[in-house]
Amino acid sequence: MNTGRRTIVRLEGRTALVTGAAQGIGAHIAEGLAREGARVAVTDIQPTDPVVESIRANGGTAVGIHLDVTSEVGVADAFARVEELWGPVDILVNNAALGTPVALVRDLELDAWERTLKVNLTGTMLCTRAALRQMTGRPGSTVINIASNVAKRGLPHRSAYVASKWAVLGLTQTLALETALDGIRVNTVCPGPVETPHLDEVMRGHAEAEGTTVEGIAEQWRTSAPIGRFIDAREVVDVCLFLASDASSALTGEAINVSGGLVMS
Numbered sequence: 001m002n003t004g005r006r007t008i009v010r011l012e013g014r015t016a017l018v019t020g021a022a023q024g025i026g027a028h029i030a031e032g033l034a035r036e037g038a039r040v041a042v043t044d045i046q047p048t049d050p051v052v053e054s055i056r057a058n059g060g061t062a063v064g065i066h067l068d069v070t071s072e073v074g075v076a077d078a079f080a081r082v083e084e085l086w087g088p089v090d091i092l093v094n095n096a097a098l099g100t101p102v103a104l105v106r107d108l109e110l111d112a113w114e115r116t117l118k119v120n121l122t123g124t125m126l127c128t129r130a131a132l133r134q135m136t137g138r139p140g141s142t143v144i145n146i147a148s149n150v151a152k153r154g155l156p157h158r159s160a161y162v163a164s165k166w167a168v169l170g171l172t173q174t175l176a177l178e179t180a181l182d183g184i185r186v187n188t189v190c191p192g193p194v195e196t197p198h199l200d201e202v203m204r205g206h207a208e209a210e211g212t213t214v215e216g217i218a219e220q221w222r223t224s225a226p227i228g229r230f231i232d233a234r235e236v237v238d239v240c241l242f243l244a245s246d247a248s249s250a251l252t253g254e255a256i257n258v259s260g261g262l263v264m265s
């Protein structure tokens with residue numbers, strides 16, 4: 001398979017499941033895992049056909065599965081389907097998330113808060129639980145959670161998102177302790193701003209909430225990172241590939257920043 005990107009790791013014979021992979025970072029992760037040889041279940045609440053077709057067109061192996069990460073039954077069904085097709089899941093990437101609402105806590109609707117926590121945190125737990133039921137007894141399996149740079153700091157107007165991502169770090173550390181002796185690794189990636197539909201939506205929300213323009217917010221966020229630019233989704237993918245592979249065999253419970261220096265601890 002040749003997509004012009006350099007090879008970093010080989011994942012032949014591995015089965016991966018990526019959530020929220022119809023677009024944005026998740027789609028890039030699914031394509032990256034397939035490029036390195038993994039069989040990839042591309043899952044989302046949106047149609048995943050374009051991503052599946054692109055993987056297959058490049059010689060990779062993929063299946064599209066409709067999966068709402070907040071549905072306990074839906075999660076169980078999706079993992080059962082993958083196991084039936086290819087065997088147990090070796091690599092889970094919990095990527096699905098909501099970036100909204102964009103509002104001060106004093107104006108926050110309870111429904112919006114709960115929806116974000118349900119997708120970003122409960123969805124991560126449900127998928128990880130289903131994965132661990134297949135991974136236990138299979139050392140070398142890995143779970144990669146996509147959090148955010150705001151898992152390590154606060155951000156006005158984004159309390160639900162920020163709280164959910166901090167919680168994902170706590171869940172990651174707990175899971176790492178629970179699974180380390182089984183040879184299973186659980187890590188988190190904390191990206192800075194990456195240009196995706198998610199970023200567009202939240203920048204529009206911030207512009208409205210802060211009485212400025214989307215261009216103004218984009219400039220502020222671009223220049224707040226020492227590298228002075230947004231992160232390319234492929235830079236997040238490279239770290240995920242490293243974490244998915246045996247090259248990171250001693251890493252578990254980590255929260256790796258891919259933020260161009262925006263956060264450093």
Ligand SMILES: NC(=O)c1ccc[n+]([C@@H]2O[C@H](COP(=O)([O-])OP(=O)(O)OC[C@H]3O[C@@H](n4cnc5c(N)ncnc54)[C@H](O)[C@@H]3O)[C@@H](O)[C@H]2O)c1
Binds near residue numbers: 045094095147
């Ligand atoms: N884009 C950024 O700047 C940025 C920065 C830091 C972290 N992140 C994180 O990276 C991940 C991907 O972000 P993105 O920018 O690609 O987002 P995106 O909004 O472009 O894509 C998210 C995907 O998740 C799916 N999704 C939403 N609810 C779902 C549900 N209940 N079940 C299954 N899928 C669901 C959406 O349909 C969408 O395809 C998220 O975890 C996000 O928090 C993004």
